[in-house]
Amino acid sequence: MALNLANTSLFRQDAFIDGTWRPALDGARRPVHNPATGALVAQVAECGTPDVTHAIAAAITAQAEWRNRTGAQRQVILTRWHDLVMDSLDDLATLIVTEQGKPRAEAAGEIRYAASFLLWFAAEAMRAYGDIIPPTNPATRLSVIRQPVGVCAAITPWNFPAAMITRKAGPALAAGCAMIVKPSEETPLTALALAELARQAGVPAGLLQVLPGDGVTLGKALCASPDIRKLSFTGSTQVGRILMAQSAPTLKRLSLELGGNAPLIVFDDAHIEQAIKSTIAAKFRNAGQTCVCANRILVQDGIYDEFATRFARVVAKLRVGPGSNPDAAIGPLISTQARDKVEEHVRDAVAHGAGILCGGARDAAGDLFYQPTVLQDVTPAMRVAREETFGPVAPLLRFHTEAEAIAMANDTEYGLAAYFFTRDHARAHRVAEALEYGMVGHNTGLISNEVAPFGGIKQSGMGREGSRYGIDEYLNMKYICTDITDPGA
Ligand SMILES: NC(=O)c1ccc[n+]([C@@H]2O[C@H](COP(=O)([O-])OP(=O)(O)OC[C@H]3O[C@@H](n4cnc5c(N)ncnc54)[C@H](O)[C@@H]3O)[C@@H](O)[C@H]2O)c1
């Protein structure tokens, strides 16, 4: 199953455990398919509980040594890993296009984004600062230091198979932790390639391990182990709840980056062309399979008709096709289940009175391709407005006042990302502060980068990734009190 990689060492089908490539102990394997064509791409090791046991033992040994390296020493290796990832950009993009399906330009962008977390946290490795506290008792000296949590686990989704790993492994290794990664069953190849590059960069054996396999099985094994001190999960809210419950008996530190239902609000005074371009970016990136995608588009009634007409005209021109096609803007959905959910959301909306301005059906490009779609006259009661569609469907809802827009936007159990467009400065402050979300875009639809805190509230999870805050998720705070009186002979 050659993938035309320049560096064939990046095509890996075994698990990466304790610095070696090896099959699962029971020899099990799981097929990986190309969502654009259905073609078999690989047969990847399907790890089980015994493999997790081996990996945890290796991680404990590796972390005991790694924690004693200085931040400067960790920085060198993380920077080298970053450089190798950037040098391998084309091959890594090929792997993402092949196993996840996004257009190649987006795949290349994801690799740059993924690499940026390695470089950012290479520098943060030098900044695990503590405190010296003025004592209340003059006979004492008080200090606070920050130490690595220990052995960590990461369970990651398919939609960003590179960035969702480095956004966790970067801060974990920078902090002095070890990490066992369980990638999505859909997209293990990118994770395994990143592990090979980490090995080449000098990441010690056992410090970073990648165990492909069934989420339920490996999730239970990772959650049950008291040696796994922290779990970082990115995926659906439903699974996040399961993992939180499974982590309770061992009281793990948790980072949960979960589902979303992002509102995008366009006020009458918005720059309409800017709003249209930004809404396209916020809605159709990765064919809408992005946790921060605009899931509801709220348009004030004064510009609703003009926005709907001009927006649908642009959406209708988005090209659908395999990510290997340079003209393609909309790639395939990841599975038949994902496609069926998109179809059901459109069906339900139309059945309850919504109209289709463009799209609204499967695309001829293949079984998992869906046309970029704009729905009008959508109401908050429709499934497409209440649930995360995770597909290329833009539902337009109408509102009349600022207060109504805020109420509609916040009427969800999710709280990940929100967007709004206005040129009124006072309104910008009011709206940004009133939206109940972890991240807010004002006059932009693209908010994600390595320097800002990424994360949500409510049912979208807890913790932050990236930024100066991201390394805190992998550090414990220790308070030290010293009595400095001389006890004499
Ligand atoms: N907040 C974020 O940063 C972010 C980023 C990407 C995706 N997401 C969310 O993820 C969802 C789509 O991704 P997905 O379909 O891969 O999500 P998912 O929750 O189905 O799967 C994510 C990972 O969890 C594993 N998993 C599944 N069931 C499990 C279980 N019972 N125990 C342990 N692990 C289990 C899977 O194997 C996979 O590796 C969407 O809801 C999206 O919003 C959120």
Ligand SMILES: O=C[C@H](O)CS(=O)(=O)O
């Ligand atoms: O899908 C969720 C990812 O976090 C998307 S982003 O590229 O970080 O916005």
